[in-house]
Amino acid sequence: MAKVYPLEPRKVAKVQTNFRRIVTDIPVPEALPILKELRTYEPACMEGQPPIVWDKAQGFTVSDKWGNQWLDFSSGVLITNAGHGHKKIVDAIVRQAQSPLLTTYCFPNESRAKLVKKLVEVAPKGFDKCFLLSTGSEAVECIIKLCRTHGVKVGGPKKNIIVSFDRAFHGRTLGSQQAGGIPDLKTWIQNLDPGFVQVPFPDGFRTKDTSFDLFEKTLAANNVDPDNVAGVIMETYQGGGADFGPPEYFQKLRQWCDKYNAVMVFDEVQAGFGRCGTFWGFEYYGVTPDLFSCGKGISSSLPISAVIGKADLMNQYGPGSMTSTHTGNPVCCAAALANVEVILEEKLVDNCAKVGAVMQTALSKLKDKYPTRVGCVHGRGLVAGVQMVKAGSETPDADLAWNIVRICIEKGVLFFAPVGFGGATLKICPPLCITEAAMLEGVSVIDEAIGQAIAEEKK
16 A cells, blocks of 8 residues: 655755745645645545645646645646646637537537547547547446457357456556556455456566567466457556567567457557657557557546547447447547647657657666666656665665655655555656756756665665
8 A cells, every 4th residue: 555645844955946946844834724634535545645735737847826836747647748737728628618518428519529530530540430438447448348349249258358467557447457467455456357367568677578478378377268368458558667568579469469359459548649759659569459548648638538449349339338428528528639739739749759768868877876776767758667676676665766756746846656566666757848958857856866765764
């Protein structure tokens, strides 16, 4: 279970740069009534983030009411790809909300029509259909259903197995959590569905063997007949560590799925809309899936998600039999359409690739500087994971990671709580509009925070 950040204000050094400003104790004393009210009336699951009360956010900075400003390395958990509060997105939301049309259920609306067309247009060639939903988890649930429906149709009732990867995160609803491979049963839903099978993810750190042979050997060890696999779903990169696999692995997986008539799925909820330095993250692997899920960076603001796929898979359910109450909400659609336009017009994918290359190089130096405490640094574009370990081992060090995040917050760089295997990964994912100067300043703060946290351990 994640640690809870205390609500006792700490005296911290004042900070004043072009991007960061810290002028109060942290947490801010005046913010305590709000923080305590939240802890009183919300369940404990909502207590895991640093105690910062957001007031406004613009571009790649976040501010509170009391004069503090943070350089945002969270993107609101990989949401604000176009940056916080982009005027074109705000204007689209306001314009739609004032129309006035706030909801239509599944009745047609113009915003929905424009968005599904745009998403199919920016998808790789061969994708025909787009189904809008509310969250990434909901999109994954839909994909599981489509995979199993297709499997049973072409291979009978036994062809219902969903293969996914260990250490994966696909969401927090029942099916999406079972597709994930999180091993801590105290904080995760135990997988009681024999139709979900996990194989090792070829990250090269936690799983040293990155050959595709391991995929086939693991299925055999679990007595899985490949002919009974309905679909294989993977995060384009594993969110917990920003872990990518070798392109040749997924190219062989594409061939395997074709051979056994299994649906190949990429979960692009974190990876899409430019985050990896390409518009779609899976472009890195040189393969095209049959279905993929979208969310988070799809709107840079409001809750909306999508499943994009080929018509034969997407049309398996008839009229009225696969819907969602907020499918294609007109206000959310307006935000998402404006977001895609901003990403394309402002060439944010190019900026991500350019600034991201510098960021990955700068972060890799942390491994050289702290070789016994930084287990690995993984990532592409403007997403990275710095995985902290106990001295001289590969054992995740959640306490060290937690203290590094705390120190970064006190120095004016905003992170969410550590994630990934053992809760020991610093997830770095600034908005795609960030400048090189701002990014490098943030990395320098991470460097300082690691050094300070290690020094504090010795006291």
